[in-house]
Amino acid sequence: HALTRLGVEKGDRVATLAWNGYRHFELYFAISGIGAVCHTINPRLFHDQLTYIVNHAEDKYIFVDLTFVPLLEGLAADLPKVKGYVVMTDAVHMPTSSLPNLLCYEDLLAPEAEVYDWPLFDELTASSLCYTSGTTGEPKGSLYSHRSTVLHSFSVSTGEALACSSSDTLLPVVPMFHVNAWGMPYACAMNGVKLVLPGADYSGAALYELIEGEGVTKAAGVPTIWFMLLEYLRNEGKTFSRLNTVVAGGAAVPRSMIEAFQNEHGVDVYHAWGMTETSPVGTTGRLSAADKRLSKEEQVSIKCKQGRAVYGLDMKIVDDDGQELPRDGKAFGELMVRGPWVIGAYFENQAATAAAIEDGWFRTGDVARLDSAGHMQIVDRSKDLIKSGGEWISSIDLENLAVGHPEVAEAAAVGMPHPHWGERPLLVVVAAEGASPTREGMLAYLADKVAKIWMPDDVIFMDELPHTATGKISKLQLREKLADYRLPTA
Amino acid sequence: HALTRLGVEKGDRVATLAWNGYRHFELYFAISGIGAVCHTINPRLFHDQLTYIVNHAEDKYIFVDLTFVPLLEGLAADLPKVKGYVVMTDAVHMPTSSLPNLLCYEDLLAPEAEVYDWPLFDELTASSLCYTSGTTGEPKGSLYSHRSTVLHSFSVSTGEALACSSSDTLLPVVPMFHVNAWGMPYACAMNGVKLVLPGADYSGAALYELIEGEGVTKAAGVPTIWFMLLEYLRNEGKTFSRLNTVVAGGAAVPRSMIEAFQNEHGVDVYHAWGMTETSPVGTTGRLSAADKRLSKEEQVSIKCKQGRAVYGLDMKIVDDDGQELPRDGKAFGELMVRGPWVIGAYFENQAATAAAIEDGWFRTGDVARLDSAGHMQIVDRSKDLIKSGGEWISSIDLENLAVGHPEVAEAAAVGMPHPHWGERPLLVVVAAEGASPTREGMLAYLADKVAKIWMPDDVIFMDELPHTATGKISKLQLREKLADYRLPTA
Numbered sequence: 001h002a003l004t005r006l007g008v009e010k011g012d013r014v015a016t017l018a019w020n021g022y023r024h025f026e027l028y029f030a031i032s033g034i035g036a037v038c039h040t041i042n043p044r045l046f047h048d049q050l051t052y053i054v055n056h057a058e059d060k061y062i063f064v065d066l067t068f069v070p071l072l073e074g075l076a077a078d079l080p081k082v083k084g085y086v087v088m089t090d091a092v093h094m095p096t097s098s099l100p101n102l103l104c105y106e107d108l109l110a111p112e113a114e115v116y117d118w119p120l121f122d123e124l125t126a127s128s129l130c131y132t133s134g135t136t137g138e139p140k141g142s143l144y145s146h147r148s149t150v151l152h153s154f155s156v157s158t159g160e161a162l163a164c165s166s167s168d169t170l171l172p173v174v175p176m177f178h179v180n181a182w183g184m185p186y187a188c189a190m191n192g193v194k195l196v197l198p199g200a201d202y203s204g205a206a207l208y209e210l211i212e213g214e215g216v217t218k219a220a221g222v223p224t225i226w227f228m229l230l231e232y233l234r235n236e237g238k239t240f241s242r243l244n245t246v247v248a249g250g251a252a253v254p255r256s257m258i259e260a261f262q263n264e265h266g267v268d269v270y271h272a273w274g275m276t277e278t279s280p281v282g283t284t285g286r287l288s289a290a291d292k293r294l295s296k297e298e299q300v301s302i303k304c305k306q307g308r309a310v311y312g313l314d315m316k317i318v319d320d321d322g323q324e325l326p327r328d329g330k331a332f333g334e335l336m337v338r339g340p341w342v343i344g345a346y347f348e349n350q351a352a353t354a355a356a357i358e359d360g361w362f363r364t365g366d367v368a369r370l371d372s373a374g375h376m377q378i379v380d381r382s383k384d385l386i387k388s389g390g391e392w393i394s395s396i397d398l399e400n401l402a403v404g405h406p407e408v409a410e411a412a413a414v415g416m417p418h419p420h421w422g423e424r425p426l427l428v429v430v431a432a433e434g435a436s437p438t439r440e441g442m443l444a445y446l447a448d449k450v451a452k453i454w455m456p457d458d459v460i461f462m463d464e465l466p467h468t469a470t471g472k473i474s475k476l477q478l479r480e481k482l483a484d485y486r487l488p489t490a
Numbered sequence: 491h492a493l494t495r496l497g498v499e500k501g502d503r504v505a506t507l508a509w510n511g512y513r514h515f516e517l518y519f520a521i522s523g524i525g526a527v528c529h530t531i532n533p534r535l536f537h538d539q540l541t542y543i544v545n546h547a548e549d550k551y552i553f554v555d556l557t558f559v560p561l562l563e564g565l566a567a568d569l570p571k572v573k574g575y576v577v578m579t580d581a582v583h584m585p586t587s588s589l590p591n592l593l594c595y596e597d598l599l600a601p602e603a604e605v606y607d608w609p610l611f612d613e614l615t616a617s618s619l620c621y622t623s624g625t626t627g628e629p630k631g632s633l634y635s636h637r638s639t640v641l642h643s644f645s646v647s648t649g650e651a652l653a654c655s656s657s658d659t660l661l662p663v664v665p666m667f668h669v670n671a672w673g674m675p676y677a678c679a680m681n682g683v684k685l686v687l688p689g690a691d692y693s694g695a696a697l698y699e700l701i702e703g704e705g706v707t708k709a710a711g712v713p714t715i716w717f718m719l720l721e722y723l724r725n726e727g728k729t730f731s732r733l734n735t736v737v738a739g740g741a742a743v744p745r746s747m748i749e750a751f752q753n754e755h756g757v758d759v760y761h762a763w764g765m766t767e768t769s770p771v772g773t774t775g776r777l778s779a780a781d782k783r784l785s786k787e788e789q790v791s792i793k794c795k796q797g798r799a800v801y802g803l804d805m806k807i808v809d810d811d812g813q814e815l816p817r818d819g820k821a822f823g824e825l826m827v828r829g830p831w832v833i834g835a836y837f838e839n840q841a842a843t844a845a846a847i848e849d850g851w852f853r854t855g856d857v858a859r860l861d862s863a864g865h866m867q868i869v870d871r872s873k874d875l876i877k878s879g880g881e882w883i884s885s886i887d888l889e890n891l892a893v894g895h896p897e898v899a900e901a902a903a904v905g906m907p908h909p910h911w912g913e914r915p916l917l918v919v920v921a922a923e924g925a926s927p928t929r930e931g932m933l934a935y936l937a938d939k940v941a942k943i944w945m946p947d948d949v950i951f952m953d954e955l956p957h958t959a960t961g962k963i964s965k966l967q968l969r970e971k972l973a974d975y976r977l978p979t980a
Contacts, residue, residue, distance in 0.1 A: 154644035159655035166778035190801040288656035311680040
């Protein structure tokens with residue numbers, strides 16, 4: 001009712017700039033439910049990216065959490081098409097702000113009827129929109145339809161994915177401003193699952209309190225979050241009473257984390273892989289009956305892979321000429337995907353679409369292996385692979401091994417120029433709190449774990465690594481920081 | 491390949507007359523996969539119904555299990571359009587038969603390539619067909635599409651329904667010749683679930699051996715099957731090692747059965763409700779977190795209801811004028827449903843369609859209650875409700891109470907003519923093996939369990955009750971048997 005009164009019409013884009021909270025949840029269903037497009041904006045993007053996105057999407061209104069009002073104040077002058085800003089709070093908490101046409105969320109809703117006669121419309125109607133920051137070029141928009149969202153939600157709800165039922169409680173720690181929090185708000189509504197929204201505080205202490213206080217049975221998020229939570233549990237000597245499953249995605253989960261959750265807390269951790277362009281869920285790493293007949297060690301090895309494609313998603317790997325490679329667990333090449341919740345085009349962006357879509361298949365930019373049982377293993381981002389002579393070295397493999405070292409908090413491997421080999425690996429390490437790992441110690445730790453040719457030519461230490469807006473290590477910014485670095489072997 | 495060589499084309503109907511076996515499973519995917527329609531025939535139907543169905547569907551070929559070859563021999567003269575009969579066996583086991591154009595399944599497949607390039611076609615293409623016997627008139631065909639089948643399979647795969655994963659083993663005891671075995675063959679393929687097919691032997695001993703031998707974790711079927719299995723376990727003093735869930739549908743599950751599985755064997759039993767016209771799954775009876783906070787007693791009471799609608803299916807109850815009734819757990823009326831896997835029309839049958847579909851809603855013929863939490867409770871089949879004065883009495887409620895009596899194997903309640911009340915209930919009882927329940931004992935047993943007006947006016951005993959082709963008590967035939975019966979009160 002309130003949106004209609006604001007003049008929002010079918011097909012209009014309405015943006016949100018908000019944490020995971022109940023008002024954001026209401027907007028997911030309200031905006032899409034009237035036939036408009038819920039455009040979730042990632043507040044971690046840069047100023048130029050944010051203005052580009054809002055103007056490219058032609059957002060009519062922006063709904064904004066209190067914390068992001070200052071951010072928007074700095075952008076508003078560059079957003080001429082936005083008709084108004086709705087602060088997601090009540091009258092008492094309304095800020096004074098330089099934003100034009102400022103509205104209060106609860107005041108907007110208060111006079112409206114509580115019953116709404118939801119319209120029926122074509123299933124191909126657009127429902128939501130999310131831009132990826134990318135590492136080069138302008139952000140690109142992935143537009144989802146009601147059809148793709150319902151099918152994706154079904155997929156997320158199957159026994160092979162979240163398997164959530166109305167007796168579960170789910171905590172999505174992934175932000176609702178990024179690929180619809182992996183579709184969990186929809187999947188929870190679909191199955192009557194209790195949904196716990198963490199707001200802005202992702203610290204170990206806050207998450208633990210939420211998990212215990214709300215009886216969370218399943219949680220999902222990026223590995224960084226689970227590192228912090230595990231560390232909190234270790235420091236406090238605590239464990240979970242009801243949590244049974246952690247789904248991790250967005251980056252590879254190191255073996256040590258899977259084992260720590262399993263052995264110290266009885267929590268099953270498995271991978272989910274996907275991208276903004278795939279809604280995002282493409283694979284899930286639940287063990288099959290055959291997997292469970294293997295040794296514990298082998299089971300964890302399978303869990304270190306990204307899982308098998310969910311029903312509806314087709315995957316293949318191709319070489320540089322686009323020829324399909326065998327599914328033998330050895331060959332690796334660019335991962336291509338297609339399916340009902342994979343975008344067919346970027347929103348209003350023909351150039352990006354032409355570069356990404358080929359014969360109905362989407363180029364993921366990930367390099368992966370597939371085996372005969374369907375397990376997919378990400379080798380690297382295509383552009384992060386280290387090309388040493390004829391050999392390709394996975395930066396992700398090196399990083400996962402390095403963070404297994406007890407004195408390492410985070411690690412990044414990058415290919416640095418080398419006159420003979422083209423590139424050779426450099427390992428950049430952030431020490432764990434209070435620890436002082438050494439170059440020699442790191443090299444000795446890796447020596448029996450990787451082939452000699454994969455061994456980093458050098459190890460250096462930094463206080464912190466640069467991250468992208470979605471929390472991944474930004475190799476682009478790291479390379480900029482390393483502009484003056486030369487390998488000792490070069 | 492083999493079907494194409496036989497001349498089967500897109501849209502052609504190809505029939506199966508078979509038990510749950512792997513060749514039947516192959517046919518599900520082969521026939522539908524090439525764009526033809528897999529028409530499963532219920533061999534329990536009468537001669538006239540079978541010939542009507544095959545001729546109405548214009549089946550091009552019939553694939554038949556060895557056991558049903560004699561049945562078909564008796565029909566073949568009346569099936570002029572059938573081009574051939576394929577016996578689902580190998581050369582060694584081929585029968586001598588009077589059937590014209592007799593082919594051997596394995597001989598048909600042997601020369602063909604094992605790789606097939608599955609065609610892509612419109613999702614609205616018909617995939618399978620199933621006729622309901624009905625109690626009046628000719629059988630009516632429900633035609634399913636690839637779209638409805640995929641969506642239904644997704645629904646069956648969610649956490650609120652079967653929640654099957656690749657570490658599960660599923661035993662559908664419902665026949666594949668009836669509503670695609672509740673969609674389980676598809677749902678298993680969708681999620682990589684091990685599927686165990688019971689063949690023709692549904693006895694307690696055979697099912698127990700399968701469940702234990704194959705490590706079945708979940709099983710689904712009609713209550714009659716589970717009665718036999720429970721009786722077998724009691725007699726043999728056995729229990730299950732891995733079975734954790736039994737889904738029951740097709741008829742109401744009595745309280746005593748839910749409790750026996752739960753308390754004696756640690757197996758969770760819940761209802762699923764549906765019809766041929768709904769693909770069939772419409773509701774599932776999994777307990778929500780709120781339900782689980784109730785007492786054990788109350789939880790079982792909720793499980794005695796038919797469950798809540800799965801996502802995608804809309805339900806309402808209406809009075810005789812088609813006006814929607816409140817969802818208060820008290821009012822009851824005809825249940826109407828709609829959704830992506832509810833038929834919009836009967837196959838080539840305008841009269842039956844006009845009688846069943848109203849404004850996009852399908853009349854189920856079931857009378858039900860809905861409560862505010864969404865639980866649906868079947869009161870009766872519309873035509874089986876006993877109308878006593880102004881009061882409606884549920885024959886199902888009386889039957890469920892009666893079978894709770896330890897000396898009762900099966901029971902049916904029917905309304906018999908009464909000069910004053912219009913109808914009054916008669917209870918027909920089949921005694922449990924070796925037991926001798928009495929009229930007075932039954933009435934005393936019911937006295938404190940139902941309102942006085944619901945008490946049967948008489949109890950009579952039969953050696954067995956007549957059943958329909960899908961295993962339900964045939965009230966129609968029972969009434970014919972009772973044609974000369976008069977109530978002592980009448």
